[in-house]
Amino acid sequence: MKKFLVAVMILLTVAGVAHAEQKKSAWSPELRIGLASGVDKVTLKVSAPCILLDAKSGKRIDKIPAGKDFVVDCAKLKVDAVEIRPKEIRLQDLITTVDGKKYFGGVRLNKVKKSLTVINLVPTEEYLRGVVSKEMSPSFPLEALKAQTVAARSFAMKNRRRHEAEGFDLCATTHCQVYDGFCEFESIERAVDETRGKILMFGGKIADANFHTDSGGMTENVGDVWGTAVPYLVAVREVVKLGEPWTVKVPVKDFSSRFGDGFGKLKSVKLSTLTIGKEAVDRSSSGRVKSAQIVGTKKTVKLTGNDLRRKFSLPSTLFDMKLDGGEVVFTGYGHGHGVGMSQVGAKSYAQDGWSYEKILAHYYHGAQLKKSY
Numbered sequence: 581m582k583k584f585l586v587a588v589m590i591l592l593t594v595a596g597v598a599h600a601e602q603k604k605s606a607w608s609p610e611l612r613i614g615l616a617s618g619v620d621k622v623t624l625k626v627s628a629p630c631i632l633l634d635a636k637s638g639k640r641i642d643k644i645p646a647g648k649d650f651v652v653d654c655a656k657l658k659v660d661a662v663e664i665r666p667k668e669i670r671l672q673d674l675i676t677t678v679d680g681k682k683y684f685g686g687v688r689l690n691k692v693k694k695s696l697t698v699i700n701l702v703p704t705e706e707y708l709r710g711v712v713s714k715e716m717s718p719s720f721p722l723e724a725l726k727a728q729t730v731a732a733r734s735f736a737m738k739n740r741r742r743h744e745a746e747g748f749d750l751c752a753t754t755h756c757q758v759y760d761g762f763c764e765f766e767s768i769e770r771a772v773d774e775t776r777g778k779i780l781m782f783g784g785k786i787a788d789a790n791f792h793t794d795s796g797g798m799t800e801n802v803g804d805v806w807g808t809a810v811p812y813l814v815a816v817r818e819v820v821k822l823g824e825p826w827t828v829k830v831p832v833k834d835f836s837s838r839f840g841d842g843f844g845k846l847k848s849v850k851l852s853t854l855t856i857g858k859e860a861v862d863r864s865s866s867g868r869v870k871s872a873q874i875v876g877t878k879k880t881v882k883l884t885g886n887d888l889r890r891k892f893s894l895p896s897t898l899f900d901m902k903l904d905g906g907e908v909v910f911t912g913y914g915h916g917h918g919v920g921m922s923q924v925g926a927k928s929y930a931q932d933g934w935s936y937e938k939i940l941a942h943y944y945h946g947a948q949l950k951k952s953y
């Protein structure tokens with residue numbers, strides 16, 4: 581009996597080690613993330629021995645020892661592109677420091693017009709850790725972090741090769757998704773691991789899992805924001821409690837000057853009163869501004885909600901606009917375009933005990949959750 585128990589314990593230990601090993605080094609598709617361009621020199625440091633390769637021929641150029649600064653100078657580089665990849669371990673287990681900042685994976689350097697484009701070669705799952713940590717606070721409930729991870733993974737897989745002309749897949753800014761590289765938060769690691777490979781699909785294609793900060797009470801039909809309707813990106817009501825409204829005040833003189841000399845001075849603004857979830861001629865079904873008339877002493881201008889949002893740096897298009905004495909006062913709710921998942925809403929639903937699957941089903945109507953690897 582004792583022998584049997586020992587044998588079981590050994591087996592369990594081996595299984596445990598094997599699981600830990602597997603979890604640590606599981607494969608996921610490799611992404612090329614553009615970090616910087618127009619760089620003369622890069623200082624790199626790797627966590628394990630690496631090889632510097634000619635990216636075209638695959639030939640070894642040099643060995644890179646672990647833990648020491650290694651400088652690549654564009655002026656001295658004899659080939660068009662090089663890659664730094666681990667010699668003995670897997671790419672996902674390597675950490676590369678690029679000019680003082682840590683990243684999972686290796687690096688590729690492309691020579692472009694006598695300077696370097698710096699690209700992080702990183703497996704998708706490790707990339708997601710550096711994205712989710714920038715999109716949500718690691719202190720958010722786990723199910724909200726998981727919903728965010730699935731949205732970010734779907735975006736990355738759908739938009740892969742978006743920057744192909746520049747030699748990489750995605751950039752590290754808001755243009756694609758903000759990516760911060762190495763991340764050590766346990767909650768985020770768990771959110772990524774527990775949704776491994778899962779993406780949203782619709783009609784056999786990867787869904788556009790758009791997300792934003794705060795819907796302000798109701799999300800928006802994508803067609804009312806970017807012009808083309810998508811079945812799973814439709815306005816949904818939020819049951820979460822409304823936050824305090826935001827206010828932006830613009831002096832009439834500054835407001836008028838934004839419309840050019842032919843506009844004159846602002847006389848009045850024409851926009852119906854906001855009721856969240858109530859459609860009007862000038863408002864979408866969520867209540868966001870579709871258009872508003874701005875009447876000047878010389879002419880009247882018709883602007884879309886998006887135009888106004890851009891022109892006056894408004895947090896959202898879910899607002900009221902009034903001329904009050906010497907100021908134009910915008911009062912509104914929410915933050916961001918309002919399409920897809922609201923991060924504030926996801927947090928609130930997760931606190932109410934919703935699973936990430938339920939959160940995603942609420943925001944991406946009819947989209948299916950599928951494991952892609």
Ligand SMILES: [Zn+2]
Nearest residue numbers: 750751755756
């Ligand atoms: Zn981009």
